[in-house]
Amino acid sequence: xRSFWEGVRTGTPRIALxxxxxxxxxxxxxxxxxxxxxxxxRLVAGYRLDILAAHALLGARAGxxxxxxxxxxxxxxxxxxPGACHNRVGYWEVPNSRVVYGVxxxxxxxxxxxxxxxxxxxxxxxLGAVVRSGGxxxxxxxxxxVGVSAPSSTC
Numbered sequence: 001x002r003s004f005w006e007g008v009r010t011g012t013p014r015i016a017l018x019x020x021x022x023x024x025x026x027x028x029x030x031x032x033x034x035x036x037x038x039x040x041x042r043l044v045a046g047y048r049l050d051i052l053a054a055h056a057l058l059g060a061r062a063g064x065x066x067x068x069x070x071x072x073x074x075x076x077x078x079x080x081x082p083g084a085c086h087n088r089v090g091y092w093e094v095p096n097s098r099v100v101y102g103v104x105x106x107x108x109x110x111x112x113x114x115x116x117x118x119x120x121x122x123x124x125x126x127l128g129a130v131v132r133s134g135g136x137x138x139x140x141x142x143x144x145x146v147g148v149s150a151p152s153s154t155c
Contacts (some may be wrong), residue, residue: 003068003098009057013048019049021123031088043062043125046137048067050128053137054110058103065103072097072115072122073149085154092117094129096140109147111140114154119152130154 007016026043027035058065077094080087097112112128128138142146 001067001070005101007051007066008054008099009058009062009065009153010155011052012108013051016051017044019124020086021118021125022042025118025123026110029087029089029091031083032086046132047106047124047127049135049137051137053139054099055127056137057110057139057142061104061146063102067101069108070097070099070112071146071149076149076151080154093125093154094122095152097155098147098149100146101130106144107146108144110142111147113140126154 001019004016005020007013007019016078021040021043023036026039029030029035029036032038041077055062072094073096076096080091080093081134082088082090084090094115094117097115098109099112100107100109102108112124113130114124116125117123117124128140132138
């Protein structure tokens with residue numbers, strides 16, 4: 001999460017990539033025609049846009065913003081079965097984690113739409129939205145304070 005937060009704070013998506021679901025894992029998981037192309041054109045491209053949108057949310061004091069914690073609602077974690085969501089293999093997924101940060105003397109937060117566990121490590125796979133309605137970046141449920149996670153389904 002440190003690299004993720006540094007990417008958000010500085011508006012540098014490249015720095016946040018170590019927190020993102022690895023391409024080699026995605027290619028193994030997806031049962032689609034060209035998972036590598038989908039990974040680059042849809043997943044990574046969306047993550048980059050969402051990192052920039054989260055950076056913009058921090059405002060003029062982005063450089064001074066500090067990560068307080070990431071709240072992961074363990075009760076929302078669930079097994080995604082092989083065959084669901086165009087997947088070849090199953091994996092653990094948790095929706096609606098919260099990034100809690102301090103900026104300008106206050107505490108604020110936004111969501112992480114979906115994280116996936118791969119070989120015991122949790123990665124962000126969808127930051128702002130699982131399903132996108134437009135071409136821009138998305139910040140998931142920005143809130144004053146720590147915010148509230150709500151259960152949801154993915155894919």
